Amino acid sequence: MSAPADVSANLVAATDIHALARACVKCGLCLPHCPTYRISGNEADSPRGRIALAEALAAGIELGADATRHLDQCLSCGVCERVCPSSVRYLDLLVATRQRGRAAVAESWRRRALRSLVQHPQRFASLIGVARYLPGRLGRALRRSRRPGPVAACPVLADATVAPTAILLLSGCTGAALETSVLQAAQSLLTQAGYAVQVAPAQCCGALARHACAADAAAQSGQALLALVGQHQVGQHQVDACTAVVAGCAGRYRTLLAAAGLPGYRDVLCLLAERLERLRFGASSETVALQLPCTQVGDGAAINATRRLLAAVPGLRVVELPSQGRCCGGAGSWYLDHPELADALLQPALAELAMIAPSRLLSSNIGCRLRLATALDVPVQHPLQLLLEQCQP
Numbered sequence: 372m373s374a375p376a377d378v379s380a381n382l383v384a385a386t387d388i389h390a391l392a393r394a395c396v397k398c399g400l401c402l403p404h405c406p407t408y409r410i411s412g413n414e415a416d417s418p419r420g421r422i423a424l425a426e427a428l429a430a431g432i433e434l435g436a437d438a439t440r441h442l443d444q445c446l447s448c449g450v451c452e453r454v455c456p457s458s459v460r461y462l463d464l465l466v467a468t469r470q471r472g473r474a475a476v477a478e479s480w481r482r483r484a485l486r487s488l489v490q491h492p493q494r495f496a497s498l499i500g501v502a503r504y505l506p507g508r509l510g511r512a513l514r515r516s517r518r519p520g521p522v523a524a525c526p527v528l529a530d531a532t533v534a535p536t537a538i539l540l541l542s543g544c545t546g547a548a549l550e551t552s553v554l555q556a557a558q559s560l561l562t563q564a565g566y567a568v569q570v571a572p573a574q575c576c577g578a579l580a581r582h583a584c585a586a587d588a589a590a591q592s593g594q595a596l597l598a599l600v601g602q603h604q605v606g607q608h609q610v611d612a613c614t615a616v617v618a619g620c621a622g623r624y625r626t627l628l629a630a631a632g633l634p635g636y637r638d639v640l641c642l643l644a645e646r647l648e649r650l651r652f653g654a655s656s657e658t659v660a661l662q663l664p665c666t667q668v669g670d671g672a673a674i675n676a677t678r679r680l681l682a683a684v685p686g687l688r689v690v691e692l693p694s695q696g697r698c699c700g701g702a703g704s705w706y707l708d709h710p711e712l713a714d715a716l717l718q719p720a721l722a723e724l725a726m727i728a729p730s731r732l733l734s735s736n737i738g739c740r741l742r743l744a745t746a747l748d749v750p751v752q753h754p755l756q757l758l759l760e761q762c763q764p
């Protein structure tokens with residue numbers, strides 16, 4: 372395994388912000404996709420505008436607090452990067468810029484506390500356990516995310532005569548606290564589809580820390596994750612691929628695992644869709660709404676896999692939110708520091724859901740699910756949970 376250096380840590384030492392910015396040809400094709408630009412219509416709140424601000428800062432031009440606020444308000448959702456035809460590495464540019472001018476980017480105690488907590492998944496799980504008893508919508512949303520029972524530790528090999536594809540299912544930082552039932556659904560469905568599955572212990576990948584410019588903490592978490600993957604086997608088998616149910620961390624997993632030469636990251640819904648013929652689902656008469664989170668924008672394979680799997684449930688009516696791919700305002704811990712903007716970003720999805728009146732809402736992103744669950748009365752679940760309910764032996 373090569374040295375698991377963190378991408379953001381490298382950037383502080385070596386990145387030429389101007390070189391990253393020069394990749395932008397200023398075509399503006401990303402602008403209609405940027406959530407903050409869609410709200411304000413202000414060029415400074417767009418990817419192109421922020422790239423220009425980053426260049427100015429790198430050139431040593433003093434920008435006032437008003438200008439740096441536009442950088443601070445970026446959700447780091449990465450939608451612009453995924454739709455950019457020139458492959459501009461916007462997120463690397465943003466992280467490097469924030470690190471260089473960190474004093475200008477305030478991080479509240481709430482974000483620092485959350486970032487610190489997710490680096491210690493057991494403490495995080497304990498705190499979430501207490502928070503479930505809170506009155507109000509947050510407590511209710513957290514109570515709904517809970518399902519009893521631990522995740523099984525031993526893999527079940529579907530066919531002992533054939534070497535199975537061995538999958539290491541990463542729990543992420545929220546797995547033990549918020550996604551036990553989703554992990555169980557993933558493990559059951561993957562096993563039924565013929566994969567050998569091992570659930571890895573909870574481990575933060577450092578994505579939140581990276582977004583908050585805490586390069587050392589991000590690197591530390593990234594190294595711990597790589598060590599965990601490097602040590603694991605699935606039964607007697609070498610790991611063929613890693614997967615996770617924490618959709619928001621997929622990009623980070625891909626980057627870290629590829630850089631370290633470890634088994635690559637595969638989307639869990641893609642793995643299942645590839646073996647759809649091995650899964651059978653019972654009929655349903657439900658109408659469900661499907662939110663394709665902004666973390667899936669540009670990942671056509673994952674989107675198609677989600678659609679194919681849900682279409683395999685006879686009778687199930689799936690209505691996709693027209694505001695697909697637009698950030699709901701969660702964006703990791705960003706909403707904690709920008710509550711008004713975050714609420715404005717949530718409104719289109721809520722209006723659409725009122726029209727659809729689904730029996731439940733499906734989303735593969737835990738941040739979106741928690742955020743939407745605080746504002747809705749219907750269950751908000753991962754698509755895997757519905758698929759497991761309908762799955763027949």
Ligand code: SF4
Nearest residue numbers: 395396398399401455
């Ligand atoms: S970031 Fe990409 S899509 Fe946006 S203006 Fe620059 S080149 Fe165009």
Ligand code: SF4
Nearest residue numbers: 405445446448449451
């Ligand atoms: S990361 Fe998201 S919010 Fe930030 S500039 Fe890109 S699209 Fe806009």
